[in-house]
Amino acid sequence: EPEVTQTPSHQVTQMGQEVILRCVPISNHLYFYWYRQILGQKVEFLVSFYNNEISEKSEIFDDQFSVERPDGSNFTLKIRSTKLEDSAMYFCASSGLGVRSSYNEQFFGPGTRLTVL
Amino acid sequence: AQTVTQSQPEMSVQEAETVTLSCTYDTSENNYYLFWYKQPPSRQMILVIRQEAYKQQNATENRFSVNFQKAAKSFSLKISDSQLGDTAMYFCAFMPTLNYGGSQGNLIFGKGTKLSVKP
Numbered sequence: 271e272p273e274v275t276q277t278p279s280h281q282v283t284q285m286g287q288e289v290i291l292r293c294v295p296i297s298n299h300l301y302f303y304w305y306r307q308i309l310g311q312k313v314e315f316l317v318s319f320y321n322n323e324i325s326e327k328s329e330i331f332d333d334q335f336s337v338e339r340p341d342g343s344n345f346t347l348k349i350r351s352t353k354l355e356d357s358a359m360y361f362c363a364s365s366g367l368g369v370r371s372s373y374n375e376q377f378f379g380p381g382t383r384l385t386v387l
Numbered sequence: 388a389q390t391v392t393q394s395q396p397e398m399s400v401q402e403a404e405t406v407t408l409s410c411t412y413d414t415s416e417n418n419y420y421l422f423w424y425k426q427p428p429s430r431q432m433i434l435v436i437r438q439e440a441y442k443q444q445n446a447t448e449n450r451f452s453v454n455f456q457k458a459a460k461s462f463s464l465k466i467s468d469s470q471l472g473d474t475a476m477y478f479c480a481f482m483p484t485l486n487y488g489g490s491q492g493n494l495i496f497g498k499g500t501k502l503s504v505k506p
Binding site: 314374 | 420422424429430431432433434437478480482492493494495496497498499
């Protein structure tokens with residue numbers, strides 16, 4: 271069964287450093303998303319991406335964040351200068367169009383736990 | 388703005404019994420989708436069940452069913468014959484209607500209900 275994968279599973283970084291979180295969405299999906307979940311809190315939408323550009327972004331997704339699809343398989347989230355409050359679980363998700371069983375269903379990856387020290 | 392409210396931070400149920408998790412939402416849209424996601428201790432997000440707002444029939448998936456009350460903006464999850472493996476956080480989520488040619492819409496989550504199934 272196809273699945274979304276994310277690397278690394280856990281990333282520890284120093285405040286002010288840049289991090290890149292990587293995701294490989296399901297291969298025939300067209301829509302890609304990043305969400306984050308601060309420990310003990312709800313999952314929050316960050317950004318959606320379609321046709322090689324950002325479709326929507328939340329107010330959390332400020333100038334320190336960027337997303338990219340550098341090739342046909344990877345989808346990355348970059349945080350330019352990490353802050354303590356960026357510590358969270360980051361989930362990548364993807365969804366397809368035209369496949370009835372997955373229509374409007376977002377498949378989530380296992381997440382990357384980011385710890386900023 | 389759309390919001391999702393889960394009023395039960397924690398619940399517990401005995402194995403083999405039935406439990407209902409509550410969810411209400413606020414929206415001015417007529418067409419949308421509702422979901423329940425399960426998050427076990429591994430923190431993986433797993434889709435449990437999905438409901439299209441234009442469908443009156445309540446969705447069911449094996450032991451999981453929903454009570455969708457559109458007028459009341461209520462979307463509760465019933466778990467029958469609870470199993471130890473059902474122990475997890477459960478998140479209710481709302482998604483606006485698909486925008487053709489653009490985003491499929493982001494998910495808006497509630498704060499979650501921590502369910503413990505006791506042997």
